[in-house]
Amino acid sequence: MDFPFDINQLFSERISILDQNLSASRRSMERPDLQVQISAVIDELGRASAKAQQLAAPVTSASKLQSQNHQLYLLKDRESGGGRGSAVGFLKVGYKKLFLLDQHGVHVEAEPLCVLDFYIAENLQRHGYGLELFSFMLQHKNVEPVLMAYDRPSKKFLAFLAKHYCLVQSVPQVNNFVVFEGFFLNRSAVHLRRTPLKKPDGEIKPYSMVAREVVHREQRTLPWPFAPPQSPQRSVPSQCSHPVRVGFSPSRASSPVAPSSPLGGSRDQIERYREKRSRYRS
Ligand code: COA
Numbered sequence: 001m002d003f004p005f006d007i008n009q010l011f012s013e014r015i016s017i018l019d020q021n022l023s024a025s026r027r028s029m030e031r032p033d034l035q036v037q038i039s040a041v042i043d044e045l046g047r048a049s050a051k052a053q054q055l056a057a058p059v060t061s062a063s064k065l066q067s068q069n070h071q072l073y074l075l076k077d078r079e080s081g082g083g084r085g086s087a088v089g090f091l092k093v094g095y096k097k098l099f100l101l102d103q104h105g106v107h108v109e110a111e112p113l114c115v116l117d118f119y120i121a122e123n124l125q126r127h128g129y130g131l132e133l134f135s136f137m138l139q140h141k142n143v144e145p146v147l148m149a150y151d152r153p154s155k156k157f158l159a160f161l162a163k164h165y166c167l168v169q170s171v172p173q174v175n176n177f178v179v180f181e182g183f184f185l186n187r188s189a190v191h192l193r194r195t196p197l198k199k200p201d202g203e204i205k206p207y208s209m210v211a212r213e214v215v216h217r218e219q220r221t222l223p224w225p226f227a228p229p230q231s232p233q234r235s236v237p238s239q240c241s242h243p244v245r246v247g248f249s250p251s252r253a254s255s256p257v258a259p260s261s262p263l264g265g266s267r268d269q270i271e272r273y274r275e276k277r278s279r280y281r282s
Helices: 026-030 032-052 062-067 129-141 155-165 207-211 264-281
Strands: 015-018 071-077 086-095 098-101 107-110 113-120 149-151 177-180
Touching: 015 129, 026 032, 032 062, 032 071, 032 086, 032 113, 071 129, 086 129, 098 177, 113 129, 129 155, 129 264
Parallel strands: 113 149
Antiparallel strands: 015 071, 071 086, 086 113, 098 107, 149 177
16 A cells, blocks of 8 residues: 555554554654654555445544554555555554353453454455464464454454464354454453353443444344354364464563564464465466
8 A cells, every 4th residue: 555655764664563652663753744644544544444344434543543542563565665665454453341251151251452453455465464464463462362352353354363373163242252262261361250140331342333334234144243154164274374372371561572573483484375375376
């Protein structure tokens, strides 16, 4: 995604981490003109993500990021855009207090890290960029994908989770969040707490229920997450690229220092995946 300004000047790293401050560096924090450009990039990516998911309104924008305690990982390509760089995509995560049902239908209160929005530019999808962003975030947050919750994941994202992380069997919920088997095994890791069966006062709704309005309502047959066409079970991979470990303890706080290698041990896997894909395409 190209912009009429220098993306490389705004974002010095291949993957930048943005939060309420909307700044990728001290310099951009001190320059209102750069802040305006960063906001324009976030807004444009948010709009593109909403369009790709057929949402009536974006769930990601600069103003929303400023008012919520979320983090946005932005991936750029330094070389494209005539040397000025271009935005490849983003991943937005945040902690949310959720009321979930475990495998036995018992209400559980949890505050997991949630994937709230995820988008790779259309022409760059299925090239491994999503995996690059997602593995960077996992390393930065020190969390396992099975211990996360997913806010109304799209069909493509469910296929992504099945392929790369073997996340296939979800535990049915009555809200728009999806969690997978294994989520409830490590109580301390996801801050689980049994709650009384009575509906709690002031239940916290995922904002997907408030803000996300799917444009093509006629596509809805059964309420989420019971609709069979999107059942992740259908795309069980024989082998996923990243094995899932349960029992790993994530830390709620971000690592104090950004990972020295954004891809950690997974760079080879991502490269292998990209090679495989380009062989497949040619
Ligand atoms: N159809 C089905 N599965 C798809 C897909 C598509 N059009 N695009 C990606 N995937 C899944 C598949 O499992 C794919 O593996 P395969 O090509 O071997 O079948 C895998 O993702 C590719 O991994 P990767 O290249 O790392 O993913 P990506 O760069 O395409 O990023 C998304 C994944 C979901 C972020 C990206 O496809 C996207 O932006 N989609 C549109 C927006 C969206 O649905 N966001 C999720 C919000 S909940």
